[in-house]
Amino acid sequence: MNQDAPTSRRDYFEDRRDCARASNVEDLMNATKNGVLNSHNRRDDYEEGRDSARALNSENYEEGRDCTRASNAENIVNATKKADRTEEKRGHGKNKCKKLAKLKPGEKIKVTFYNNHALCTTFARHIGRIVRDPSITPVRVKKWTDITETSLKHIFVAVKDKFENMDENIEIDVYKNDIMEHARYLWNNWRGDLSRHYVKPTKNMQQAIKNCPNDFAQADWEWLVKEHFCSKEFIAKSKRNSRNRSHLSILHHSGSKPFRKVIYDNGGKDNNPPALDALFFMTHTKGDNFIDSESSSKHAQIQEQMFSDPSLSNAQLMDKCFPSKRQDHIIGYGGGVKARHL
Incomplete structure (x- = not known):
């Protein structure tokens, strides 16, 4: 009994040691596995986060780029409109001659x-x-x-x-x-x-x-x-x-070109000025159409008066079609034209 006791104790301690070693090895292996797993998980999380960040950055970049393009396009449109408004206000500019x-x-x-x-x-x-x-x-x-x-x-x-x-x-x-x-x-x-x-x-x-x-x-x-x-x-x-x-209801549409220049360019240069109905048509239409019904009706009235009484002078014809108390110019010929000029 006495000889077996130390052996038993030694065996006991060796078993405990072996168990402890085995336990440590198992723990180490488990720890290693967990570490590897955690490492994989962290790498996966990192890659996933990186991909998400890249996707988000790409999306934000594209969205920002599109917004910038839209903003630039809007700014260009606004600048164009502003330039048009400025041009409209500017008119003809300074008279430099x-x-x-x-x-x-x-x-x-x-x-x-x-x-x-x-x-x-x-x-x-x-x-x-x-x-x-x-x-x-x-x-x-x-x-x-x-x-x-x-x-x-x-x-x-x-x-x-x-x-x-x-x-x-x-x-x-x-x-x-x-x-x-x-x-x-x-x-x-x-x-x-x-x-x-x-x-x-x-x-x-x-x-x-x-x-x-x-x-x-x-x-x-x-x-x-x-x-x-x-x-x-x-x-x-x-x-x-x-x-x-x-009170003016009939307006001309010849722009800044004087009526006398219209007359001159359409026969007046050769002493063959256009008839009043033709002159009225040229100065009160856009293209080949009257802008309003009143101008069209007045044109028809001029033609009717010319047909009914061909002996009327131009001044008399305009007096019948455009009754006016003013005697300083002839209506229908533009500003500055008086009866003595016809």
């Missing part, structure tokens, strides 16, 4: 006159510049008739200095009265534009004075606002003219 600037000293532009009016766009533009030039046409006047004879003479000389009649046998002085009437018409239109664009949009006189045009001396503008645009006479006349314009 480049043809006149290129003239040599003493050189003049030849113009053709028809119905006592020049058929030249540059001619009209030059007059427009003259009536806006304070060194030639005075600003501090309420109406055209307040301009002195000296200033009126200066205006005509400024026109005559740059132009001459195409017909060398007729001096441009023959058309002086008609040229000055043209200047008066452009001057009145310009003053009306000043009121419409710089005075009417404001709430009171002080705001109108501050809203001075760029090419205007402040002192001259202040005088014009106080003494003219805000006067009772001008306000009453402006309201009356607005009412009269609102």
